[in-house]
Amino acid sequence: MGYTVAIVGATGAVGTQMIKMLEESTLPIDQVRYLSSSRSAGKVLAFKEQEVTVELTTEDSFEGVDIALFSAGGSTSAKFAPYAVKAGAVVVDNTSHFRQHPDVPLVVPEVNAHALENHNGIVSCPNCSTIQMMVALEPIRQKWGLSRIIVSTYQAVSGAGQSAINETQDQLKQVLNEGINPKDVTANILPSGGDKKHYPIAFNALPQIDVFTDNDYTYEEMKMTKETKKIMEDDNIAVSATCVRIPVLSAHSESVYIETKEVAPIAAVKEAIVAFPGAVLEDDPSQQIYPQAVNAVGSRDTFVGRIRKDLDQENGIHMWVVSDNLLKGAAWNSVQIAETLHEKGLVRPTTALKFELN
Ligand code: 25A
Ligand code: L14
Numbered sequence: 089m090g091y092t093v094a095i096v097g098a099t100g101a102v103g104t105q106m107i108k109m110l111e112e113s114t115l116p117i118d119q120v121r122y123l124s125s126s127r128s129a130g131k132v133l134a135f136k137e138q139e140v141t142v143e144l145t146t147e148d149s150f151e152g153v154d155i156a157l158f159s160a161g162g163s164t165s166a167k168f169a170p171y172a173v174k175a176g177a178v179v180v181d182n183t184s185h186f187r188q189h190p191d192v193p194l195v196v197p198e199v200n201a202h203a204l205e206n207h208n209g210i211v212s213c214p215n216c217s218t219i220q221m222m223v224a225l226e227p228i229r230q231k232w233g234l235s236r237i238i239v240s241t242y243q244a245v246s247g248a249g250q251s252a253i254n255e256t257q258d259q260l261k262q263v264l265n266e267g268i269n270p271k272d273v274t275a276n277i278l279p280s281g282g283d284k285k286h287y288p289i290a291f292n293a294l295p296q297i298d299v300f301t302d303n304d305y306t307y308e309e310m311k312m313t314k315e316t317k318k319i320m321e322d323d324n325i326a327v328s329a330t331c332v333r334i335p336v337l338s339a340h341s342e343s344v345y346i347e348t349k350e351v352a353p354i355a356a357v358k359e360a361i362v363a364f365p366g367a368v369l370e371d372d373p374s375q376q377i378y379p380q381a382v383n384a385v386g387s388r389d390t391f392v393g394r395i396r397k398d399l400d401q402e403n404g405i406h407m408w409v410v411s412d413n414l415l416k417g418a419a420w421n422s423v424q425i426a427e428t429l430h431e432k433g434l435v436r437p438t439t440a441l442k443f444e445l446n
Pocket of ligand 2: 184214244297298
């Protein structure tokens with residue numbers, strides 16, 4: 089007997105990749121249910137050879153569902169995930185809404201699959217930028233410890249949804265086909281759909297992802313700080329991030345500086361990365377080999393290169409980390425969590441409900 093798996097946000101940029109990851113998954117699946125808002129309800133999408141009609145998400149959508157994957161924004165998860173748990177499903181939530189909840193495991197399977205053991209019906213998938221950084225740094229942390237991380241990201245627009253992809257393509261066309269100055273293109277979404285002002289992304293770099301918090305870091309930057317501490321189970325790791333949007337459609341790149349507790353020889357760091365599941369070393373300056381966004385698109389792996397010692401700090405290392413933000417950063421990590429729950433016998437109803445129904 090297989091599972092009934094629901095995808096909330098099935099028609100979105102992440103949801104469509106979730107469908108693909110489920111089609112290729114080892115999970116025993118009897119049935120899929122595609123859920124969305126009223127905008128997409130009634131559309132027909134494929135699952136392997138089947139046609140599946142997208143349904144409107146309601147409080148009653150989850151009867152008979154064993155696993156519910158959510159990626160339709162935080163407010164949708166806040167509203168519907170508790171009903172999915174009540175109906176007996178395990179929720180894997182790709183939004184930030186439940187990530188810091190003390191009763192919710194925040195999981196990158198290669199790093200902290202053990203945190204799934206005492207789930208209460210909701211498991212959170214971390215932020216895309218955090219996930220790929222964890223895959224690159226966990227093999228180093230295991231051997232030499234980690235005291236500090238300073239990261240600058242170069243993030244693709246697809247993280248902000250299909251509408252941000254469309255906006256980027258429209259702006260590039262306005263500049264290249266119509267000769268419009270990049271300063272004057274139409275901008276309605278980026279840097280953040282939820283903020284007051286909108287700026288061009290075509291031929292630009294925007295140092296704002298999500299809205300600002302009151303310490304002058306953005307939420308995206310603070311997510312990288314808080315999620316790293318939760319996943320690595322160490323509040324003493326210092327993490328400061330600068331998150332930047334660039335006009336790339338998919339795959340995030342990151343310049344990561346770390347300080348290890350013990351001095352780590354670079355050759356041994358490279359060996360540790362090669363041995364770590366989900367991480368791929370691409371590092372040969374003599375042959376101009378290093379990770380690139382265009383090459384990472386479509387892969388579940390996280391690519392690591394440009395690994396080198398800091399020029400002054402004995403325990404300091406720099407590196408370049410690239411992964412497909414829609415796959416390991418979202419859809420694949422979510423489906424991988426579902427596969428891990430299955431392997432551990434943890435796909436089961438939750439009896440003591442910890443999440444309020446609204
Ligand atoms: O992004 P999109 O293209 O706009 O689509 C989101 C999906 O969510 C559905 C929605 O149906 C669509 O299937 N959806 C939206 N509101 C819903 C509701 N109340 C809902 N489903 C059930 N109940 P849709 O056909 O109306 O829209 C399709 C796509 O629209 C996006 N979207 C729609 N409404 C949204 C919404 N996104 C956020 N909040 C809403 N209220 C969504 O596209 C959906 O697929 P997306 O997948 O491209 O991005 C959805 C949001 O997810 C966040 N995100 C992206 N990457 C990550 C991520 N969050 C966490 N981790 C990531 N790695 C983005 O913030 C993006 O806004
Ligand atoms: O919190 O805009 O997981 O690129 C992931 C991608 C929020 C926004 C999250 C983006 C997000 C985001």
